[in-house]
Amino acid sequence: VSNPPEDELVDIASGRRDFLKLTLAAAVIVTSAAVGSFLRFLRFIPSPTISGTAEVNANLVHLSWPRIKLVNAKTLIPLQPVNFNYPLVNTPNTLVKLGAKADDGIGPDGDIVAYSSICQHLGCYFAFQSAGSTPLCDPSYKVPTAEGYCCCHGGEYDLQHGGKVIGGPPPRAVPRVFLEYDNSTGDIYATGMSGPTIFGHGPPGTTDPASVLSYDLQGGEIVTSATVFSE
Numbered sequence: 001v002s003n004p005p006e007d008e009l010v011d012i013a014s015g016r017r018d019f020l021k022l023t024l025a026a027a028v029i030v031t032s033a034a035v036g037s038f039l040r041f042l043r044f045i046p047s048p049t050i051s052g053t054a055e056v057n058a059n060l061v062h063l064s065w066p067r068i069k070l071v072n073a074k075t076l077i078p079l080q081p082v083n084f085n086y087p088l089v090n091t092p093n094t095l096v097k098l099g100a101k102a103d104d105g106i107g108p109d110g111d112i113v114a115y116s117s118i119c120q121h122l123g124c125y126f127a128f129q130s131a132g133s134t135p136l137c138d139p140s141y142k143v144p145t146a147e148g149y150c151c152c153h154g155g156e157y158d159l160q161h162g163g164k165v166i167g168g169p170p171p172r173a174v175p176r177v178f179l180e181y182d183n184s185t186g187d188i189y190a191t192g193m194s195g196p197t198i199f200g201h202g203p204p205g206t207t208d209p210a211s212v213l214s215y216d217l218q219g220g221e222i223v224t225s226a227t228v229f230s231e
């Protein structure tokens with residue numbers, strides 16, 4: 001068998017090279033088109049809707065609870081509430097030394113608690129009432145134990161036992177402010193809040209503090225030591 005002439009061998013090799021170049025160019029074009037389409041597709045994916053805790057975590061900005069010094073335990077007078085803003089400048093709370101050990105109470109006597117002052121019924125601000133006192137809006141009623149009393153529709157919260165509802169229409173306990181007590185100085189700090197949410201805006205069943213925060217702090221002004229007691 002005779003070998004093809006040298007000219008023919010050169011033509012075959014050069015033809016193969018051209019074919020490979022063409023194949024490569026086609027592959028590059030197809031890949032670029034695919035990447036372009038994918039990017040265009042990503043751009044047109046609709047924003048996910050918020051319907052549950054997992055999606056909330058994925059879609060909302062991560063925020064941290066501020067840690068703010070409130071008062072020194074030695075300056076507190078039993079049953080005299082201290083009002084402060086937390087975690088936003090326009091979300092009031094009440095700290096009080098109840099004079100009797102409380103669930104989740106802090107301080108040397110375990111009787112200092114703090115709760116949101118925003119009623120979980122329709123958002124009125126409620127007031128602290130000591131046992132036997134009379135709400136301004138209802139002179140005929142003497143509250144039996146120290147509690148939070150809402151004058152809008154008579155909502156009552158037991159601040160000694162987790163802020164649970166003990167009267168009126170509120171659908172859930174009032175959120176608690178997490179307090180930290182410094183044994184060596186007596187200083188008390190606010191470090192977070194319990195769920196479900198401060199305004200009841202979160203999705204049903206949200207109790208994870210991070211989700212609560214993500215819901216309630218969007219667009220709000222987070223309190224600082226300069227604004228914690230401002231009006």
Ligand code: FES
Binds near residue numbers: 151
């Ligand atoms: S808003 Fe407080 S009881 Fe209705």
